[in-house]
Amino acid sequence: MKPMSKRLHNIAIGMLIAFLITALHLTFWSAIERDALRARADNPRRLEDERAIVRGSIVDRNSVALARSEPSVRLPSGRMAQRRVYPQPSAFSVTGYYSLIYGSSGAEFAFDRALRGAEHMDLWSAVLNEALNRPPRGADLRLTVDAHLQAIAAAAFGDRRGAAVLLEVPSGAIWALYSAPLYDPNTLDADWERLRNDPNAPLLNRALQGVYQPGSALQLIIYAAMLANPALQPSDLASATAPLSLDGAVVPCLAESPLPLESLQSALARSCPSLFAEFAVQYPAEVQEKIEAFGLLSLPRLNGYPMAAEPRFRPLQALSEPAERLREGVGQGSLTVTPLQMALVASGIANYGNIVAPYIAEALRAPDSEQWTPVPRSQLERAAITREAAEQLRAAMREATLSGAAQAARLPELPPEVTLYAHLGLAFSGARQDGWLIGFVDLPDGRALAAAVLVESVAEAQTAARIGGQLLAAAARRALQN
Template identity: 30%
Template sequence: MMNRNIVKIAVLVFTAFTVIVFYQTYLQVFQSSRLFNHPRNRRTQMLEEAIIRGRIIDSAGRELAHTITAGPEKRRIYPYGETTAHITGYNSDRYGRWGLESSYNETLLGLQGGFTGDDFWALKRIGPVKNGNDLILSVNVNLQEKAYAMLGARKGAVVAVEPSTGRILAMVSRPGFNPEHIESDWPGLKENPDSPLLNRAAQGLYPPGSVMKVITAAGILTSKPETVQRVFDAPGYIIVEGRRIEDKQAVGRLSFAEAFARSSNYVFATLGIEQGSRVFAEMARSFGLGLNIPFDIPTAQSRMPDPGSLSKLELAESAIGQGRVLVTPLNMALATAAAANRGRVMKPTLVDRIVSPEGAVVWSGQPSLLWNPVTARVSDVLREIMVSCVASGTGREAAVPGIRVAGKTGSAENPHGQPHAWFIGFAPAEKPVVAVAVIIENGGAGGREAAPIAREIIRSVIGQKR
């Protein structure tokens, strides 16, 4: 009897020991970064006292974040304030970190290789003499300032990406906040109904409106390539399951390209129904809707209803960007980049390089393929119909003299006021160097409000390349 009890105790002790070992391994291997970066980790806060945090620098060498010291006191400075706040994020003892300050915290502290207890106490003894690594970004602050200024007082977002690499050239969200004043401004920022802390560019979810027609077009061109030759008789409306969807701006006989250029709801609702919910949903998913986008800062997942749940009416609405479909501006910028880059979507990135305090490049990013939603043939057709939208359709305000611009406008209905104004596009059409997505909340017509912002972003990027 005693031997049996000893065996039971031994088994219990061994089991408890095994659980502890596995849990310790889980914490150290899988959760170490999260625990290290947790805002309430006092050891990390003490480490920061002994380290001069690395800089965040734009593509032209301008500092977006740096630390100044005065004796033992250190202060984080953000020279461009609200303009780059949603990229840099903030670093606060009280409220933690966000943006690049959070996702690259260990790198900025120069501790991405890990640290030991001996390292910790050594740093505490010698004081704040260790410097962290610098982040060199793909973002150009001049472009950032232009986009922010053009949004004015309106809520919205702008994303500009290099199609062939995925490098983010500008990412603007408005309204913004000043990261230097995060501790004093925090209560007001949290209570502000305009949500200035929200990065609308990467986390804002909006109905896409007619910019969704790019994805609808991709679906029908993939499943029924002959559609490009079709001619449609558009009556100015379509009735689906008893509901009338208006289409007053595109009436009469329309080619496929004309229907796209004039943003025909009749034609694209019809094409959505023709391709069916499964094909439509699969194409939307291949463009990233419903998927996580790996990125340097947090993103929201665009939403695409399950195809089995879509009624015929919901399918028609989804095909023209209404209903339950919701997208982020970042996702639509990447979708646009697919049309620009022969059907390929490159992984989006903000950080180009990591540089040591001595100036050595310790890491350099390389372009990598994220998705390949359509063939080069389909992307060629998308390019040409998007060019027609800017040349002779609803996107005329995005035209840049001497440059073929491809684009699509959108005016997304919402229950809280005027439609959201959208524009997506890229240029030059033959060899694109920039793809852009612009949204203005409650802005009205995308062609009138969002397209001019895209035009100036395109003009600036191409001007820098020359």
């Protein structure tokens, strides 16, 4: 019997060793190398796991749903595959898209880790989910945008191309961020090739990634340079209303008037290019300093949203040819800006010289929690001009809405309790001309709402004024209601 007992003993030891090896092997792949294994492109479990994630919802400042996950089909594991639903068409430029095939953009990209549950998932939760065959759940995200204002922007733009950004001053909260034309992320996978090849570039978020020449919107910056250097201000206004010739094109004042100009303020209010272009030619260093002070040579950050490429701009004082400086002086040179940058210019004037720090993400809520946790944000303002200069810019922009180039922005629906300030600009891009409206409204409680609107391929710059006026009026009414 002894040999038999010894054999059984050896078999038992062998089985125990095999069991331990198997256990160690399973532990290695399920714990130590779990993430690496799942990350392999040839692992079908990776795709199934991704399809089963219940991404958190995205809501606007009033808890209106902008994106949510809904169950679709049952997976081999028994879990339900989730599909992403976007119920607010006018908010697509805010939410972006999420696709298993094509990745993500917008808020879906910027807050991917939180929305998929990776930020709050600890080891115990991961093990428990695995044991119970339970899919991960992501956090909900509340944005600062207002779905109602997004719809107003969509209606105002119609089938035009362009972008609009509207933010609160001094908080920096973005109330509207709109890019046109829109696309439907609900059908993104099926539409991808068509969207990618569309010459209108609907996948481009023009509000953040579209780069445009500022054209006569740059007059705001040059006027600020004039105000900072009183001794350099032109005194002869006789030719200020004369059209400017540039590369074969004629650039007139955007507000024609038989009356002569009486001040530099009126030249800005009428959006007359000659004086400002000549100042840039004569005093490039002073203009360059204000271009930098207003942040036009660096892109702002917005909660991790994808932005345009960093601008490439030769310093004005490095340009030896007067013709080159002239192009820059009328905003038709190498300087390009995004609508968000120009909205921040408006915020600096509205905020009496200090440019606000923009943000679009307000709070996150963990799964199975009722508590919203604020998203950390910068509260630092950037000084661009003095309070006195801001007050003079405000006066010129107010004049523009009363008797100057931006009168079309002053609409009957603007609440009487608020005051409108605006500047109208026109930029030429080849055979195309784009309209700019840079403006803000002062609210009775001391806040302001600042906006920039860019409309591509306009027949007249006043198109941008009317769209900007509609958005600012609607936002003012919204602010007074709340």
